[in-house]
Amino acid sequence: MKGTVILEEPGNPARAAAAWDFDALLEAEQAVLLRLARRLVWDGEEARDLVQASLADAYEKRHSLKDAKAGPAWLRRILVSRAMGHLRRRRVWNVLREALDWGTPLALSPEEQFVGAEKWRALGHAVRALPAQQSTAFTLRYLEGLELDSIAEAMGIGRGTVRIHLYRALKKLKAEQALEGDSP
Template sequence: MSVVFRRLPLGISSALTSSKDRSPLVNPRDEELVASAQKGDRRAFEELVERHKHKAYHIAFDFARDREEAKDLSQEAFLKAFSNLKKFDGRSSFYTWFYRILVNLCLDYKRRQKRAPSDEFDETVEHQLEPSHQPSIPMSPDQHVLAGQISHKVGVALQALPPKQRTAFILKNHQGLSIKEIAEMMQTAEGTVKVHLHRAVMALRQRLAEFA
């Protein structure tokens, strides 16, 4: 899926449409790009946007369940990171620092909504089911219907989880982050993340018991 951001300042949006005038560093680490960006090299930050834009969008989509909102949330995260880049001190990786910004924005968005989980079904099944749960063989029409029902239930059940449980579950099972990475992003202990994950799985199993 193509992700297009709007109204990014200082030419940042060009990173999404052009590969010209990139930072001259060859395969630089994120932290090297950050150091260059902090010195005023806007092309270095554009490279960071290019590097992380798709993952950022997919994380935002897992929270928002809406394509346009996901684009806006991921764009807002990059804008906030750009505005606060001077404050990045390297105590954590840029990866952790940036995605913490994104996750916090997503949680703020969910709090603002204050509405029941959406009953809309998005056709992008892979965002709602773990890869191991997706069928690997052709399905009959009845199986397609059942898969759609399960996917819909998973999406609704996931949105009904408490914010911390939902965050931990999305980052672990949809984005493949480690317990340590999730703990750093959520600024909590690894043991606490494991508790959130366990409770999320138990709640989802209970809601999906009819399909067991």
């Protein structure tokens, strides 16, 4: 693919170099993106699809990235934006599924079978029930350990709004006892 990138722009070495950097960035960040996507959507296959779509987005906009140091945050913002759209659509779909009584949405993939999967799925079920912005803010803050400013930047909202989403998410999860047994 690196060769392909160079062939695409033979007359512009600067842009070709930027594409080279972008490829290196993808290689370095893909594992982080996959882990984040999995924590955002709580499903391995959906996470892979989400990362692929996000990388395609990033590839199409690769020349808009001026500073290579901002690359990881840039990729994270693209992924979070895609994930939030995905979560919104899935929430609507889940409401329809429950209304029509279609039963369990998806069977567990082999990647979801691991030690401690029960606890993982229980928390995932509770977080998935949250609105997209609340679940995203919760995941970025408590599962990824990001600061409020980074969360605000990734979600494209204000710091105060992030606080509100976190506050509501904590109240709902506490009410559902999803966080029970994890108190230090």
